[in-house]
Amino acid sequence: MQIISGSNSIEFSKELSKKMNWELSIPNYKIFNDGESYLRLSKPPTEEIIIIQSLYYPQDTHLMQLYNLISTAKRLGSKNITVYTPYFSYARSDKEILQYEAISARTVLHILEMLGVNHLITLDIHNPQIFKFAKTMKITNIYPIKSVSNYFKTHLSNLKNILIVSPDQGAIQRAEMLANEMGLKFTSLEKTRHPITGNVQVTTKHTKVSSETVIIVDDIISTGTSLAQASSLLRIMGVSTIHYFITHFLSSEALDALKEISDGIIISTHSVPGIVNQISTIDDLCEVLSR
Amino acid sequence: MQIISGSNSIEFSKELSKKMNWELSIPNYKIFNDGESYLRLSKPPTEEIIIIQSLYYPQDTHLMQLYNLISTAKRLGSKNITVYTPYFSYARSDKEILQYEAISARTVLHILEMLGVNHLITLDIHNPQIFKFAKTMKITNIYPIKSVSNYFKTHLSNLKNILIVSPDQGAIQRAEMLANEMGLKFTSLEKTRHPITGNVQVTTKHTKVSSETVIIVDDIISTGTSLAQASSLLRIMGVSTIHYFITHFLSSEALDALKEISDGIIISTHSVPGIVNQISTIDDLCEVLSR
Structure with a gap:
């Protein structure tokens, strides 16, 4: 198992690597002048990986980085991808209250599933009912x-x-x-x-x-x-x-x-x-x- | 055909609606205190729609809104979805220059395709070679x-x-x-x-x-x-x-x-x-x- 650290979860990833004795990959992250995110993995991803990225503000940038991490690892050969999101943004947008509203939690779950996440681990999600939106992805919600x-x-x-x-x-x-x-x-x-x-x-x-x-x-x-x-x-x-x-x-x-x-x-x-x-x-x- | 206007393309959408005599839907957009985007369509989406959203800075927020527009329209019954992105962010991240780099344009194209976009229209894209990353979605690049x-x-x-x-x-x-x-x-x-x-x-x-x-x-x-x-x-x-x-x-x-x-x-x-x-x-x- 290899741990790929999100831009905001480096300390936690180091702790996990030490505790589980798993290889740690800390990508190179930067933000270009125009606001676009860049990232480069520090080593080839292994078949089985866990990506850790918390999705707090700026949540859309952290989401884009997460999508890029998954997509890049998948392209480079990872087959079994676990993602841990200590904070899962958009969790409170979990149903239509008014007609025709976006259900953003559903959108995010769909994208993660379609990009090839096999197992999503969340932490004390606002409403576990949203997991019904995922069709094939295994989901575990931690309550600490x-x-x-x-x-x-x-x-x-x-x-x-x-x-x-x-x-x-x-x-x-x-x-x-x-x-x-x-x-x-x-x-x-x-x-x-x-x-x-x-x-x-x-x-x-x-x-x-x-x-x-x-x-x-x-x-x-x-x-x-x-x-x-x-x-x-x-x-x-x-x-x-x-x-x-x-x-x-x-x-x-x-x-x-x-x-x-x-x-x-x-x-x-x-x-x-x-x-x-x-x-x-x-x-x-x-x-x-x-x- | 119904036009759904992205948060940043309202004037252009109005112009298009007038010119083509197509129904115009301008969703309600807001940003919550914590930075999350909210949107609600102004009317039920029709089977055939065109969504217009330019993806300039803050590009990740504009991307999230676009994903939500597509996902919501699809959930509510749209079957044929065209998307026009006058500015397509991450277009310059079109290949691996250094090993293990994210190819962000590929990630964005994949997500649009997987969410169910049938036809993507871009404007003078940096490198049309990136379109090879889309498998089923039709793509047209306009040069004005x-x-x-x-x-x-x-x-x-x-x-x-x-x-x-x-x-x-x-x-x-x-x-x-x-x-x-x-x-x-x-x-x-x-x-x-x-x-x-x-x-x-x-x-x-x-x-x-x-x-x-x-x-x-x-x-x-x-x-x-x-x-x-x-x-x-x-x-x-x-x-x-x-x-x-x-x-x-x-x-x-x-x-x-x-x-x-x-x-x-x-x-x-x-x-x-x-x-x-x-x-x-x-x-x-x-x-x-x-x-």
Whole structure:
């Protein structure tokens, strides 16, 4: 197996190479004056490869690089291509809400499949339902439950009576998985979107949340508005400490929003570069690759 | 036939709709806070459609929009899809110069073909050899010879003794086509690239260029350095007036470089928005579409 590192995943690829003792190929990347991406593989690709590329902003450039990596490796003889996208852009464009809308996640999955990807590995994708758009490509979605659980077990002095909270009902499985792994209870708040203004409101059917400490888990945070709202609601219900695990942490604006509400622990994965404590997904990835 | 306008080709699409009396669909485009593109068709696509999208900077975003337009139209029932890309990005990445390089033009052509494009129309592509990468898709490359010829005939008072010049030998066919259409003579300079520094030098085997007025024709200008060099050489050979037709005019920096050398006419097509006089390719496109 050879690892081909995307332009933005070099450190992670080195880590994986060391851990699995697999050959590492770091292509030469540059951007021309006119904005076009150039890349050149550092060595001939082997038959079996794994390409690692996170698709955060500028996502269209990172996508183009990924398409070029796959296409080039395929042309030069690779037969079995695995792709790991720690951040999968366009994941939230997963269905037609208004008629005739583009379903961008479908477009990206189609292109990856048609270029010849055999196995796509994603990390805590917004909506696993989108995988139905792929016809032949195998897809595995990692939820980094062990890494997150270990982090909290190491960094929190008293785990007893902590409640795991999902900020909406749709994503309650994330809370459930982590709660089971950590031996804790879980619940969810309710998020409703105003049909006309589009504003989000967070409420709860539970009259009280009994814990003084909670861990909110969510997949993506961009501005932080709805998670700040969820946190305020928990405060009103008597919660004194709020910790956060957000898989994909998109902006420093969001960090400011959370820090205003709580001085708890805030962690994310390495899927998007940032200033939040980041946990590696390498153990979770290796588990998938060793199956 | 229905015309679906790319985000950057709305005026041209309106012009085409009027001229051909075809239905026009202008999708709703926006860019989300995180940089992702959104689009929604304005009406159901018909069985037969033409999508128009120029692929200049930010080319990866314009490519993603194009992929989404094709994919959405196909999903909603379009069966015969023509795409016109006045500017085709990555056209210069047309072969491996160093081993293991990505051939980006090949990647883009593959994706368009696999998404279901039946007919791709390009405008004065850098190297038509790249079309061999498409297996089933029909491809037509427009050279806007009539529009350019008409422009010069209208704007130059004395056409006699004008020489058409290609700045390198590889592209001499462009000069030949225009010369034939205008009833003029043509020649080419020679461009050599230093194997180590990569610097471009323009020379000529001809001891003299007999005309006092020339028209330089080229496909792309980015910084303007090599065309300025070609122009200086012609000056030394006694040319007093230099006009330019450059199909794809990428930067204002290039305009400055040319204006320093000559006060002749400078024209381009509408393929990239800019400050140079632009001629429309609508007649050339309609001719292809009417075949």
